[in-house]
Amino acid sequence: MKRSTEGRPPREAVAIELLPNTSSPDELAAVDAIARACFENEAFSATEELSRPWARLWAARPSEGAPLAGFLIAWHVADELHVLNVATLPPMRRRGIARALMDASLRYSSGNKIRILLLEVRRSNRAAIKLYRDLDFKALGVRKGYYADTGEDAIEMILALDPESGMIVPGRDEFPIDD
Numbered sequence: 001m002k003r004s005t006e007g008r009p010p011r012e013a014v015a016i017e018l019l020p021n022t023s024s025p026d027e028l029a030a031v032d033a034i035a036r037a038c039f040e041n042e043a044f045s046a047t048e049e050l051s052r053p054w055a056r057l058w059a060a061r062p063s064e065g066a067p068l069a070g071f072l073i074a075w076h077v078a079d080e081l082h083v084l085n086v087a088t089l090p091p092m093r094r095r096g097i098a099r100a101l102m103d104a105s106l107r108y109s110s111g112n113k114i115r116i117l118l119l120e121v122r123r124s125n126r127a128a129i130k131l132y133r134d135l136d137f138k139a140l141g142v143r144k145g146y147y148a149d150t151g152e153d154a155i156e157m158i159l160a161l162d163p164e165s166g167m168i169v170p171g172r173d174e175f176p177i178d179d
């Protein structure tokens with residue numbers, strides 16, 4: 001078994017914070033703006049999300065003090081972290097921001113006795129699938145027509161952790177998946 005963030009260089013330039021529900025309106029508005037820029041058909045409100053005690057919202061700046069450029073929203077329920085979305089502003093992509101956000105959620109999971117991380121991703125979203133594959137997520141199943149806007153299938157992906165050690169439990173794809 002290996003640690004969930006093992007073997008990858010730390011993304012020290014990217015500054016990540018876990019936003020509390022007392023975050024400033026400006027900060028929450030910045031997260032909403034990122035969501036609007038990244039998801040055409042999905043409604044998102046950081047304020048509404050943070051009203052749920054089980055929601056975890058990480059925000060990323062490309063460097064300390066810079067404006068927010070990405071976020072990751074997840075629900076922590078019992079021993080599961082369900083990653084609902086990760087997003088980086090288009091001009092700030094391919095700088096390790098989503099990876100740093102995912103790494104932060106993995107560190108959180110390792111430290112909070114999480115047993116599985118789960119997520120759904122559009123079958124056509126090669127960038128996101130590559131991001132998750134690089135982190136050792138495995139293909140668990142297909143949810144037919146999951147996305148109401150286009151009717152596209154979702155691929156369910158899973159990463160299992162040993163809740164005691166926080167190490168990744170090796171898994172395998174349940175069906176072939178293209179990267």
Ligand SMILES: CC(C)(COP(=O)(O)OP(=O)(O)OC[C@H]1O[C@@H](n2cnc3c(N)ncnc32)[C@H](O)[C@@H]1OP(=O)(O)O)[C@@H](O)C(=O)NCCC(=O)NCCS
Nearest residue numbers: 038086087088093094095096097098099121127128130131
């Ligand atoms: C997917 C997304 C979050 C990636 O954000 P990002 O900050 O650009 O990602 P990173 O720079 O951290 O990339 C990490 C790795 O992901 C993979 N990746 C990211 N973008 C990719 C692309 N366009 N094509 C192929 N692989 C890609 C690569 O393996 C990359 O590592 P590398 O740059 O060393 O090759 C971003 O493209 C985005 O916001 N997309 C729209 C929202 C979305 O689809 N979110 C996922 C919902 S499930």
